[in-house]
Amino acid sequence: MSEIGARAPTVMDVAREREDVLVGEEIVRHKLSSRLIHWTVAIFFVGALLTGMPIWSPVFGWMAYLFGGLSVCRWLHAWLGVAFSVGTVVMFVAWVSDMKFDANDRKFSFIDYLKFSAAEDPEVGKYNAGQKLFFWSVLAAMLVVLLTGIPLWWPKEFGWRLRQVCIVLHDVGFIFWFVAIVGHIYLGTAAEPGTFRSMTRGTVTKPWARLHHPRWFREVTGGRR
Amino acid sequence: MGAIQGLEIRRSSASLRGGGTMLRQQPTVAKYIDTTICIGCKACEVACQEWNDLPLVKTEQIGTYQTTPTLQPNFWNLIQFREVDTGPTGFAWLLRKDQCMHCADPGCLAACPAPGAIVQYQNGIVDVDPEKCIGCGLCEPGCPFDVPRYTARDNKMAKCTLCVDRVTVGLEPACIKACPTGCLQFGDKDSLLALGHHRVGQLRENGFAQAAVYDPPGVGGTSVITILRHGDHPEWYGLPKDPSVPTTVSLWKRVLHPIGFVAMAAAIFGAIGHFMAFGPKKPKEGGEA
Secondary structure, three states, X not given: OHHHHHOOOOXXXXXXXXXXXXXOOEEEOOOHHHHHHHHHXXXXXXXXXXXXXXXXXXXXXXXXXXXXXXXHHHHHHHHHHHHHHHHHHHHHHHHHHHXXXXXXXXXXXHHHHHHOOOXXXXXXXXXXXXXHHHHHHHHHHHHHHHHHHHHHHOHHHOOHHHHHHHHHHHHHHHHHHHXXXXXXXXXXXXXXXXXXXXXXXXXXXXXXXXXXOHHHHHHHHOOXX | OOOOOOOOEEEEOOOOOOOOOOOOOOOOEEEEEEHHHOOOOOHHHHHHHHHOOOOOOOOOOOOOOOOOOOOEOOEOOEEEEEEEOOOXXXXXXXXXXXXXXXXXXXXXXXXXXXXXXXXXXXXXXXXXXXXXXXXXXXXXXXXXXXXXXXXXXXXXXXXXXOOHHHHHOOOOOHHHHHOOOOOEEEEEHHHHHHHHHHHHHHHHHOOOOOOEEEOOHHHOOEOEEEEEXXXXXXXXXXXXXXXXXXXXXXXHHHHHHHHHHHHHHHHHHXXXXXXXXXXXXXXXXXXXX
């Protein structure tokens, strides 16, 4: 026991409890609880997607067999949707303080950002405006899809005229989500190397932080280079 | 009962190429209902309950000659009764047989997401296969006639099958068999339409100038054709004036689906294209960005 207690805390030890700190050459970007809630929400999201898509179109009928058939999907989809919504609310509470738009975010141009060539705005903090927009739109879409999903879950309790409208809005929310999640996964993995580890190990490198989030880098390192 | 194996399937829900071979020639069958000679005896209701082994439904007195307020999951054939003020000098007691209309273009089948749960046989009968029904209730918004009903246990849809099990073996539906006045007839749709137009001619000669055959074109016609004395006012009988597959179902299946597929493909190919055009964004070597 004494040996373990005596050693200096490693970056992994720190990353369990704290974030936005420099440990050696690594910066902790997401502490363990942040990473857990992200992956919990992600798993429920993918589950709801895979159980919903075979109901959306027979083209994706094969997905239903992953869960035991379409009649399983019919109830599992609803429960996964509820679990996803609860997880999203927890994630919202945990992250909302970092997600407020500031004056600097108004200058953000998604087109310029996607060109990848221009130097990053030096005033970009822990999250850029695109990430904040993704956060808020996931929440908005969650509310739309949850509220329209409830009448579809209990057909006998709600009128069919209401359910007609719900089907259309539920579909619109799904299509938005599919596009958004492809962009989110792409930008978090292949497009920007060094990003994915911030959601697994929890840390990023100094050059990564300096490139993508310059103001956050200065805040964490206290202005040192 | 599942889908009848021996019958050719014309259309099947949520199946792009899931129908039959289209080789077998079968006439479209129809049920003919002459509301002008219906006496409201309810023999058809009883015959339907008996033949289909449906548990008895508790009757409910709503102040008219009607058994229950609406169709129910275990009550597929309802003689509706209405007292209607037909104008300054007129007044009528109108009886109408409420049941699945067996549309040629069934909205329930279009809206159903479960492959093969709703089928239309080559002879025009629209049937539900409870084994494949997932109890989502989406067929109800697709039906312009408010026919689908759902079982208590697992929301499976249940409705008139046009006695497809009897029709398959050359018998007429149970309700037809029981009708004592000849108000109900069964046969191929073309000859019953001819009979209907003949009957409408008789009615017009006898003072019902607006008499008509109810076979709404908005759903491609129905395999339940109804003779109405007041053909200009189907709503007096509780029938929609010009029913069609609801626009939201068309919007959902014919507009949102293609848009969705294009958007999904655009997102995936867009990400791949973006990666090739703008490459990964990574810190410069040496650490000084």
